[in-house]
Amino acid sequence: MRLTTKGRFAVTAMIDLGLRQAGGPVTLAAISQRQQISLSYLEQLFGKLRRHELVESTRGPGGGYTLARKASDITVADIIVSVDEPIDATQCAGKENCLGEGNRCMTHDLWASLNTRMVEFLDSVTLQKLVDEQLAKGLQIEDKPSVKRAISAMPAVKPIRINAPNSVFALGNAFSKS
Numbered sequence: 001m002r003l004t005t006k007g008r009f010a011v012t013a014m015i016d017l018g019l020r021q022a023g024g025p026v027t028l029a030a031i032s033q034r035q036q037i038s039l040s041y042l043e044q045l046f047g048k049l050r051r052h053e054l055v056e057s058t059r060g061p062g063g064g065y066t067l068a069r070k071a072s073d074i075t076v077a078d079i080i081v082s083v084d085e086p087i088d089a090t091q092c093a094g095k096e097n098c099l100g101e102g103n104r105c106m107t108h109d110l111w112a113s114l115n116t117r118m119v120e121f122l123d124s125v126t127l128q129k130l131v132d133e134q135l136a137k138g139l140q141i142e143d144k145p146s147v148k149r150a151i152s153a154m155p156a157v158k159p160i161r162i163n164a165p166n167s168v169f170a171l172g173n174a175f176s177k178s
Contacts, residue, residue: 007085009037010045011130014079017055018071018131019141025057025064045083052082071128077119079127087122089114 013031020026028046032039046065049055056068067074080087090111096104 004085006045006083007080009035009041010049010079010083010085011076013037013042013045014049014054014067014074014127015130015134017065018067018127019134019139021066023141024062025066027064030064048083049079052078054078054082067127071131072126074127075123076125076127076130077122080122087115087118089118 012035016031016035017026020030028039028042031037032042046055046057050057050065050068053068054074055065057063057065077087090108092104092108096108
């Protein structure tokens, strides 16, 4: 049995989210940058996490993702299963046909027992425990970065004021007063 990047990245991203959601919704772009995970890959993972009601999304400016439940109510098994990661060490995916035609291999029971233990272990580890471990290691949570605006409140160049008529009618009136 091996845990693929799908499961690893989902757990890593959820820890990142759990660490930072107190400051408001967390963007996938920020998680992507901090954890070096492709943004498009995170979008796929968070779509699955949202469908399994582990995260909630907020649209618009200041939007992003937050946990849908308390971190203490989310287990590593919940996260891994929600992104379609199989937790299975058997050769037959638990179908008991390791050797074909309903024939089990001699080690089937061993690997099935391992599956049970893995699920029990992953189900005993909460997201809150993983978040607390990161904080105990001294991980510093940066303040939310200030939002950079593309349009400045102050113009870059002071506008030129021209004291001239702004229409044909105003131009005619200006000549008639002279």
